[in-house]
Amino acid sequence: MATDFWATPLDDLQSQRWIVDRSTLRQARADDLLYVGDPEYLEFLNIYFANVISKLGKKLQLRQRVIATATVFFRRFYLKSSYCETDPFLVISACCYLAAKAEESPVHIKNVITESRSIFSHHYGVKNFPSDNTKLAEMEFYLVDDLECDLVIFHPYRTLLALCKKEDTSGVQSLIAEAEAGEVGAGVAEDDGPRYWGLDGAKLELSEGALQTAWFIINDTYRSELCLLYPPHLIAIAAIYLTFILHGPTQTTIAPLLPSSNSHSDSSPTPSSEDTSQPRRSSRQSHPPNKKPHQDPISFLAGLNVSMQHIATIAQEIISLYSLWDRYREDSSPDASSSSSSKNQHVHRHSPFHSPSKRSATSAGLLSSTGTPEKDDVFGDSGSESDMTCTPAFLTKLLLRMREQRIADLAHPASGKPVAVNKMLERTQAAG
């Protein structure tokens, strides 16, 4: 089994404990499905929640790895609970607070409260987040319990750095240090332990841009539920694999095959000034084209003792994520005053496929000010689904409706589930 080859003693335990299959995932969302209307909204919610966590994490000056850990905590928590039966915003705060401690870079609880209140209220219209330390501390307590005390989280970044190095001799450290100041060890405690990552330390040489792309792809995977489905090392390898497709000499030949690139150009009403020959690009990728790596990447990847079928599946999932993400309009903040800061967030987002044209699309007035999707009948037909976009404001309202409905149903069990959906539909229509 592939994991045997890769596993450290730590990874090994963990991947068995928290990697689930799709039916388990579906089961975990069963209650939410009753209230969400279109199941696709659940996919959008995956992006939405990851963005909220990321936004809060950055405000708290947490490193990327801490944010990733918080996101994994969040996903795992919702394997056991429903969005409609909890307060995801309180859970998000607790995940960030706990992840900071678990990653040995703690932040004060008061600080978490303050920033949570500010971000949730300004960007998501969620007022009345508790101002009381004890509420967050209480949530942390239950969170630790639901996480079964598994607080050490492994991320694909580690595999990426174990497998790849930058092409020139200055090494990967400096590159990543730039993106993630201090992420890699700060010269502390040089590792003299045994290596579990295989290939006797042989590393794949990547150009700086390619390595960065892989890093950013990994960042992006946290907007999906991949971290619940596959162990981190497989996700890392899929990210490397995608890097070869989406970045570098092979890029242009393979790009047209990508479904996301098509949907992207279709849905972009304003042809941006950006070079559109590349399907997506990193906002930082302005340096000259990369030299071809000395090694043959295909045989390197093939030499890894992992199932290439898994890798292909994961890569496909990541591509689907990008195509979904393309229809997610981050900019529509209910609070006008926050738009400048959200713009910043946007620019700094580390997506290799982040397309600035997306922003132009939103500012071109596709969104109504209430933040509801363009499609009028959000719960109805699935006709032009690919055109439908989704906004944070809409999802925030959706979450609240789901919860209200759930509470009503819990209070009056006789009302039955289908009624709940109809009621919600009425409300939406009345509101719209």
Added chain:
Amino acid sequence: MLDDWSTAQNDIMRIYRSKRDAARGTVQSKYNILGFISSGTYGRVYKAQSLDQEGKIHAIKKFKPDKEGDVITYTGISQSAIREIALNREINHDNVVALKEVILEDKSIYMVFDYAEHDFLQVIHHHSQTLRHPISTPVLKSLIYQLINGLIYLHSCHILHRDLKPANILITSKGVVKIGDLGLARLIYEPLQPLFIGDKVVVTIWYRAPELLLGAKHYNKAIDCWAVGCVIAELASLRPIFKGEEAKLDSKKNVPFQRDQLLRIFEVLGTPDEAGWPSIVDMPEYNSMKRLDRYSDRLQEWCQTRIRSATGYDLLRQLFLYDPKTRLTAKAALQHPWFKEDPLPTWNAFESAGAHQIPPHRRITQDDAPSMMPVPAQNNSHPHLLGGGGIAGPGAPFAQAQTSKPGSSNSFASVSGGGGGVYVGQQPAGSTGRGQGARKKPRHN
């Protein structure tokens, strides 16, 4: 409309919590508290018997709940508790304490460990005060061997213990050494920030490595190896080898220069110099150190009467190398010739020992046991860490028991359906050998 959020939120989270509370097994429903073992700044440790069929003995560490006035409240789990929980969930080794489960109940955290009847400090006290005789070489060597074996495991998992000392090293009644108290331990794999940022002071003063005493910002596994050297010397001589006075943090929590502790070290090992430790000149406290009186190396002399073995002296010499870069690693220490010459170490450290050589059972007290309520910390003659990080590892004789822990052990079910290993009964039934039957079950079971 969004203003409804908080009402809905309160309701919904109340429902969530009551669901969780109902599903949770309480400490009292799973364990019979036999008595109180020890306490410290972190909280209290109790001896308890599982109410399941096996009736195994455990040590339950209850973290001190946070209080506002008399009301227990949530204020956030301490960094120390998070560490101990997180690391213990990941590790599994015969020479490291085994966590059975964590129970979060009623605003308190209970960590349930397997029980250990003895610890290194007990053994030292028993020999120095009762027997008035050194620890026999086979016992001494077995204890050290197992300690290093456990440390190799921790280090291979990228874990620094950072508070190794006799009180934190436990021994089961079957003579198996268990490294305990990971309250100050931490993962050092790709740390996000230098280690010193989290905790200004690590390792109890007598066991603190010279690079820490000289204010090093970066340190590594070598600090644990220094502590092992101190523990070996203490087992051999029955008193701490470098028994210095700790200079306390000032009111601004600045870490003072540990003059006395350094002098205690220099008196035995001689004053360090650039030849043996080139990077010493970069140490923040290098100039303060230069002003101290100079001493010459007397370790060999020290060992002659206490270790009485040339290879034993060599092991100690290499663990006490000033330069962390050249200091013996745990892995290399285990390969040292001392462990290959007679008497060989044994997996039951007490194998060669007569009954009188084994220290008496851990004392427990009854008074406050049933309530499990906190009382003021007791005094402990051994020093402990009350450092800037606010984390303390007092000399709690913290209990662990012999167990051959099954693979993924732990009674936590996995959502992945992999089956939460039920706490399987591979453990030897009454893990405590002698006499325990007489003292357990003071109340009904």
